[in-house]
Amino acid sequence: MTTRLDNSRVIRPATGSAISAKSWLTEAPLRMLMNNLHPDVAEAPHELVVYGGIGRAARDWESYDRIVETLKRLEGDETLLIQSGKPVGVFRTHENAPRVLLANSNLVPAWANWEHFHELDRKGLMMYGQMTAGSWIYIGSQGIVQGTYETFVEMGRQHYGGDLSGRWLLTAGLGGMGGAQPLAAVMAGASCLAIECQPSRIEMRLRTGYLDRQAASLDEAIAMIEASHAQGKPVSVGLLGNAAELLPEVVRRGIRPDLLTDQTSAHDPVNGYLPAGWSLDQWFSKRESDPSAVATAAKASMAVHVRAMLDLQAAGVPTTDYGNNIRQMAKDEGVENAFDFPGFVPAYVRPLFCRGIGPFRWVALSGDPEDIYRTDAKVKELLPDNAHLHNWLDMARARIQFQGLPARICWVGLGDRHRLGLAFNEMVASGELKAPVVIGRDHLDSGSVASPNRETEAMRDGSDAVSDWPLLNALLNTASGATWVSLHHGGGVGMGYSQHSGMVIVADGTPEAAKRLERVLWNDPGTGVMRHADAGYDIARACAVEKGLDLPGILG
């Protein structure tokens, strides 16, 4: 039988410049697999769970041990195949081929549901790879902060000429993902008023420095924001309360935030959304005793909440759905125009994707934070005019703790990614960095995902569900010489709802690596620009032309 839970196992990657694999190209996946299971990184490392519910790094402990063993002996012209977290084969390839190829959680569509997945998972035949869990490039919560920051910055660009100073965002929900909002807003230059119904959530965000202050009332919160703006500084303020009660009050009183969104867990009406007028105790006990009554009351409150959002939108406040499905819930309750405000991807992330901009990241295999600080400086040097990026790097350094191997995430696009990769490779070659770095990204990126309820929602040409694109992305990254390439199913939105691919490449300081980096870090975001150009986005077509992409059937 396979072992999934082993409380005795504590995994930490090696650091420093001595390696136990035969080269850095195999030492890198070894360290990154282990880093995904580092106690400071993984949510449930004893069960091999990295993040996102049951997203695993390896199928079971036997598979984990066998992967480690195999990576240590893998030659420079061999490739290891991983099938849903199990090492199934080693084949002869060549130096410019990936050292590891992974396929996780993929199911033939008609069987692509949680029931069938769990059946196979229980039999020991599968594993849920999420996105970066099964593809060994998760770096902790820094990723969420950065994604939210980029979204807020883009909101500022679209609605306030790129300057959020003196502006404030109204939102609700300070949970696992939503808790990144106040920090990201302040980093983006905006104040944030976050309504949260649970005191414990507010306290946790205050403690970890993600939230600046707490207010006792709406008036006090507004006063805090105004006072801070008077001093020319943004502030984040938590307000204990129920969004379904407070938002209508905001409308009634004529208070006008500059940006509006929501990250309550509206997608789950039983467990995720406190109905208006209910106490927390009432909520917790009724979830057990009468869940459908909770759902009914919660959905009625969501309708009230969305109506208030629509009212504020009508009053001129840029309003967006942050992927929690609250519009659908309200629509089910009879709010016909619930979808009048857009989802955050089509509204704010897609313009970035159109230029191949996405969650680019890198990790210092040395384990030395100084290596990351040196790369931070290099990024600033190479992108001297990107003020918001410089700001992100400074704020990230000041406010975000590393988890596991030191890492940095930075949304950059086509034309910049490969320049950074080449520069980092030179820094490894010159000894400026103490060891090689790996460069990768989330699967939630410009060219690497088809997910019609999230990343590819409402594509201009209706091609939301076309998954040829992430498959081509994986094939091209393999052909271009990435160090490991993965193809996953069901990440983010669950079984049946997404297909996506991952890519990681090692900068080991060699000239051969430089050639591969140049190709891979150009081609990978290039496929994103291509995909969006094909869908008819002007920004993407302009970017493709500007960067000289060769897109025969698209640009003609």
Add this chain to the structure above:
Amino acid sequence: MTTRLDNSRVIRPATGSAISAKSWLTEAPLRMLMNNLHPDVAEAPHELVVYGGIGRAARDWESYDRIVETLKRLEGDETLLIQSGKPVGVFRTHENAPRVLLANSNLVPAWANWEHFHELDRKGLMMYGQMTAGSWIYIGSQGIVQGTYETFVEMGRQHYGGDLSGRWLLTAGLGGMGGAQPLAAVMAGASCLAIECQPSRIEMRLRTGYLDRQAASLDEAIAMIEASHAQGKPVSVGLLGNAAELLPEVVRRGIRPDLLTDQTSAHDPVNGYLPAGWSLDQWFSKRESDPSAVATAAKASMAVHVRAMLDLQAAGVPTTDYGNNIRQMAKDEGVENAFDFPGFVPAYVRPLFCRGIGPFRWVALSGDPEDIYRTDAKVKELLPDNAHLHNWLDMARARIQFQGLPARICWVGLGDRHRLGLAFNEMVASGELKAPVVIGRDHLDSGSVASPNRETEAMRDGSDAVSDWPLLNALLNTASGATWVSLHHGGGVGMGYSQHSGMVIVADGTPEAAKRLERVLWNDPGTGVMRHADAGYDIARACAVEKGLDLPGILG
């Protein structure tokens, strides 16, 4: 607007040793794309339809022209990306990378159905690639003849002590694939009665020598078979009619064939199956004006058809599904026991797949039949003890007319494929062959497909729907240096029911090609042995051990 139908276009590949692309590595996909649309190869070349209902080689004529243009200019370190038959990008890769990467008809699972596909297809965003249509390695009916022949021979072995003389097979469908049945049956020693609703299909099979005779009625067909058996010879007879009408008649009249199967295009209820009681004209016009009405009527008829097959099975006739998904369609229509008769793969083909044996094929780019005859001789020389194979080669040469570029198919397995590839490459190098050859296979192969109603039906460990395997196969072939690699969805059994990958590699006589051939033609069937070894098949595990495969998590 895109042009799908152009009656003025007649495509034929160049032959001979002068090329219009920059190397044989790009001339090869050029000729093979054109060969797929050769009037003697494609079922509906003016519509770019190669075989299998609406399996296309390119999305539309604009895409076709653009692919041709791009292949002609493609450099030796560039890779062309094809998204559902449209050339979307050219990216810099390297010499050992594929020159073309294709992804056809792939949809996120929750949207992976014919309705959504057709919606996208009508918008010009998609194309159905079938298996070898969209991946440019269809070689006409010969491609399926040997597989069908091997299946019929194995049926004879299992049910009639290896002797099919005096026996007859009842089937329907004389299309691109199904048209191979009468010839394969006769080669295997059995007679064949094939019901086909389109006169043109019967005429084409008579003309190409795949079908011996045509009957005007069921009575006449039976009489022809009996007369031939009286003379000790098998005969194949085509009968114009609708299987959904004639099969119930066979049951009613107590006629009992010795073997029963079906190859109508049941996987595609809109385009592939004539509903009972409909005229052809009615069918063709309704497909355009009211496709969903066609699908409804076709599926109802399939239920009638399958009920008749079940009745014959109950009466003792060995009955098998030949991979067209007709059982699923009937089950959807309420035929609860539709899966009582087995698919042909678990019944007859899987033991071959366990040893990596599958539809290996090659094509003489010279256009000269002598090149194929020379390779035939080489195969016999290198596999001197395989009498069955020698017999096949002799019969194939005697009875199979080449369609388009001369080609040969030969089911060989792990350990033999790369030896043949290397030998052919030497023959190109020495000038024994007049031009390079391409070597490929169907997607229906040992390691390249997940299709729970066909190739992976009833896998021993229940992993039928796990599609990690074909994805790994495509990634590994890309990493190993195949010349073009493809990932498709829905081939054979229709949208939602399969994922599969294709591979073609050029033997241009160079030492570099030799290295790639050795890797690719070993690794590709190797993944098939691996996949079956993981599923617990003893034959596959024994083969893996014998051939020295390195399968860490499987063999330990």
